[in-house]
Amino acid sequence: MLSEQSAATVRATLPAVGGAIGVITERFYDRLFAAHPELLRDLFNRGNQAAGTQRQALAGSIAAFATYLVEHPDERPDAMLARVAHKHASLGVAPGQYETVREHLFAAIAEVLGDAATAEVAAAWDEVYWLMANALIAIEARLYAERGIAAGAAAWREWEVVERVEETPDVATFRLRPADGAPAPAFRPGQYVSVQVRLPDGARQIRQYSLSGAPGAGVRQISVKRVRAARAAGAGGDSGVRTTGPRRDSGVRDAEYGAATAEYAPDGEVSTHLHAHIREGDRLRLSAPYGDLVLDGRTGGATDTTPLLLASAGIGVTPMIAMLEHLAGTGHPAPVTVVHADRSPADHALRADHLAYTGKLPDAAAHFWYEHPEPGHPADRTGRVDLAGVEVAPGTRAYLCGPVPFMKAVRGRLIAKGVAPADIHYEVFGPDLWRASPMSSGPVGEATTSSTVTGSSEA
Numbered sequence: 001m002l003s004e005q006s007a008a009t010v011r012a013t014l015p016a017v018g019g020a021i022g023v024i025t026e027r028f029y030d031r032l033f034a035a036h037p038e039l040l041r042d043l044f045n046r047g048n049q050a051a052g053t054q055r056q057a058l059a060g061s062i063a064a065f066a067t068y069l070v071e072h073p074d075e076r077p078d079a080m081l082a083r084v085a086h087k088h089a090s091l092g093v094a095p096g097q098y099e100t101v102r103e104h105l106f107a108a109i110a111e112v113l114g115d116a117a118t119a120e121v122a123a124a125w126d127e128v129y130w131l132m133a134n135a136l137i138a139i140e141a142r143l144y145a146e147r148g149i150a151a152g153a154a155a156w157r158e159w160e161v162v163e164r165v166e167e168t169p170d171v172a173t174f175r176l177r178p179a180d181g182a183p184a185p186a187f188r189p190g191q192y193v194s195v196q197v198r199l200p201d202g203a204r205q206i207r208q209y210s211l212s213g214a215p216g217a218g219v220r221q222i223s224v225k226r227v228r229a230a231r232a233a234g235a236g237g238d239s240g241v242r243t244t245g246p247r248r249d250s251g252v253r254d255a256e257y258g259a260a261t262a263e264y265a266p267d268g269e270v271s272t273h274l275h276a277h278i279r280e281g282d283r284l285r286l287s288a289p290y291g292d293l294v295l296d297g298r299t300g301g302a303t304d305t306t307p308l309l310l311a312s313a314g315i316g317v318t319p320m321i322a323m324l325e326h327l328a329g330t331g332h333p334a335p336v337t338v339v340h341a342d343r344s345p346a347d348h349a350l351r352a353d354h355l356a357y358t359g360k361l362p363d364a365a366a367h368f369w370y371e372h373p374e375p376g377h378p379a380d381r382t383g384r385v386d387l388a389g390v391e392v393a394p395g396t397r398a399y400l401c402g403p404v405p406f407m408k409a410v411r412g413r414l415i416a417k418g419v420a421p422a423d424i425h426y427e428v429f430g431p432d433l434w435r436a437s438p439m440s441s442g443p444v445g446e447a448t449t450s451s452t453v454t455g456s457s458e459a
């Protein structure tokens, strides 16, 4: 795939480019948003830009992709790019925008590398860029075609809120129906939609929310956790982050959104807007469903014998509920192990559904851990998730969704119990810094389907 000549140049310059990639992406975004302020206002997540997490994810993905190409010059790591392509498609990213990104990325590379950015070096990295961009454009074209939609503005549709349910003090479920009365599009359990809201300053901000119910009914639902402001506690704090709001929020927030180094992390823009302003009868603009953390095509049927493990923490419960409801509906006959961590039963969104769908399955068990247990739930455990006493059937396929530290701990435990790394799939509710870090012990380059960092208790 990568020409021999470029592979040699990329290999030789990878340490320099890799070493400066943080500064390069910094300059890239400054240039991009100076030339196109509408992209920061209406397409990119302003919170992630302020917290720096999106910049890290982009830098990490370029470095990881280039490393992969020089190590496997004849292959194209589409699996690695699938998560990004799903996210891009859910945002309506169009092929023509890749030229805009290239222009500002290469201006940033030239600025940072200076004389080292010779014509030969620029040409080699241009090849890397277009291999990556064309792979993304191709996957995104397929995703748009499968949904029968075009990129850009045409990717959005109006939905009406037919019901709002307060699940916990911080999580609300919004049930939605297409406003034009047309059928709701099909989706696979585990997938998410992008939600686009117009904020008071006129910005149009977009966030992703997992569909928290199984496909089937005409009504779709999302369950949104309100992200509250947090202030750094200074040295010596247990988590480094304190809330200024009425509820305590632990160090989970920094793990979730990468805001630990900020002195002050404000309320989340879109989740706060949805909680404060969206009621029954209001309208929301939604993308089609996307996401590659989905049950395997063969899984979930009445004849399927694959044992499954669904592990979540906090608001990471949402894709798991959709999967579990689907499995309960199809009578999945093989063992299903349900694992969840939360602050307390009262904070555990969709707890009743979690228990009800598990109870409907012929061979399923639920294991819940709470930092603050409440009386009346004797089966629940206290503290962090400990899989030591949980039976994991041979051949188990696992789906994880929660803060990265939680998922790393569960993944390590599952591998120790004999689960194949390729059978462990995960989702991150934010820019995926786990996969994006080539140096991490995470699943870079492994055949995981996806990545979601979420809402609550780390375990």
Ligand SMILES: Cc1cc2nc3c(=O)[nH]c(=O)nc-3n(C[C@H](O)[C@H](O)[C@H](O)COP(=O)(O)OP(=O)(O)OC[C@H]3O[C@@H](n4cnc5c(N)ncnc54)[C@H](O)[C@@H]3O)c2cc1C
Pocket (backbone or CB within 6 Å): 045, 046, 047, 048, 050, 051, 192, 207, 208, 209, 210, 211, 223, 224, 225, 226, 227, 228, 229, 230, 253, 257, 259, 262, 264, 265, 266, 267, 268, 269, 270, 271, 272, 291, 315, 318, 319, 427, 428, 429, 430, 431, 452
């Ligand atoms: C695939 C996927 C599925 C998801 N599913 C769900 C779901 O089912 N339910 C759910 O509740 N969420 C889900 N999310 C998360 C959701 O998309 C949002 O990220 C979340 O609601 C927070 O968005 P927000 O606009 O409220 O916060 P943002 O405004 O985006 O803020 C994000 C973080 O950045 C911090 N920040 C903002 N500005 C600054 C600054 N200047 N300095 C420092 N820090 C700053 C904020 O304090 C916050 O911690 C999912 C995400 C993904 C990617």
Ligand code: HEM
Pocket (backbone or CB within 6 Å): 039, 043, 044, 045, 048, 049, 054, 057, 058, 061, 062, 083, 084, 087, 088, 091, 093, 094, 097, 098, 099, 101, 129, 132, 133, 136, 430, 431, 432, 433
């Ligand atoms: C080869 C080129 C590109 C690469 C390598 C790339 C890479 C990435 C990565 C790694 C993410 C984070 C995904 C995640 O983990 O959530 C991302 C998100 C995103 N990308 Fe791209 N991208 C490219 C081109 C583009 C283009 C052309 C656009 C449109 C202008 C775009 C817009 C976005 C937006 C809006 C997000 C989400 C940002 C957020 O939520 O904070 N990208 N991209």
